[in-house]
Amino acid sequence: MSNEKTLVLVKPDGVQRGLIGDVIGRLEKTGLKIVGLKLIKINDELAGKHYAEHKEKPFFEGLVKFITSSPVVALVLEGNNAISVTRKTMGSTNPVDSPPGTIRGDFAIDLGRNIIHGSANETDAKREVDLFFDENELSQYSRSNDEWITE
Numbered sequence: 001m002s003n004e005k006t007l008v009l010v011k012p013d014g015v016q017r018g019l020i021g022d023v024i025g026r027l028e029k030t031g032l033k034i035v036g037l038k039l040i041k042i043n044d045e046l047a048g049k050h051y052a053e054h055k056e057k058p059f060f061e062g063l064v065k066f067i068t069s070s071p072v073v074a075l076v077l078e079g080n081n082a083i084s085v086t087r088k089t090m091g092s093t094n095p096v097d098s099p100p101g102t103i104r105g106d107f108a109i110d111l112g113r114n115i116i117h118g119s120a121n122e123t124d125a126k127r128e129v130d131l132f133f134d135e136n137e138l139s140q141y142s143r144s145n146d147e148w149i150t151e
């Protein structure tokens with residue numbers, strides 16, 4: 001068990017479809033703490049850096065076009081196992097393989113319109129949080145119910 005930060009994006013499809021509240025609500029209810037939050041339009045440069053690992057993939061161009069097409073909500077979640085808890089709450093990359101009860105399973109039907117991004121591992125999480133947020137945009141605070149969430 002370790003305290004981690006992870007980057008989440010409500011992608012352009014989630015924003016356009018009015019799912020910001022549902023997506024954030026599900027993540028919030030896990031007990032993870034929101035320590036950064038903003039609505040931004042991703043440009044080509046940021047998209048290229050964010051999706052650098054996919055540069056050579058045939059779907060890269062479409063992915064960048066999609067993620068830059070309309071604003072996203074970027075958030076940083078913090079808590080024990082924040083990365084894996086968020087990935088579990090999101091579901092699988094392809095919504096078709098994502099079970100009911102997961103964000104992608106409940107709200108999406110297409111691989112290229114899968115509503116949400118969440119960092120895949122610790123290295124990616126650190127890189128992605130730094131890419132999207134300045135240090136002064138992140139808040140450190142405690143909640144009155146923290147002891148009812150984490151032992």
Ligand code: DAT
Pocket residue numbers: 059063092093111112114116117118120
């Ligand atoms: P994830 O978003 O679950 O971390 P990923 O990092 O492998 O998945 O891919 C990033 C995004 O790219 C993914 O959310 C949707 C899109 N994508 C992945 N594989 C794809 C494919 N074969 N065809 C089209 N889009 C794809």
Ligand code: MG
Pocket residue numbers: 120
């Ligand atoms: Mg990924």
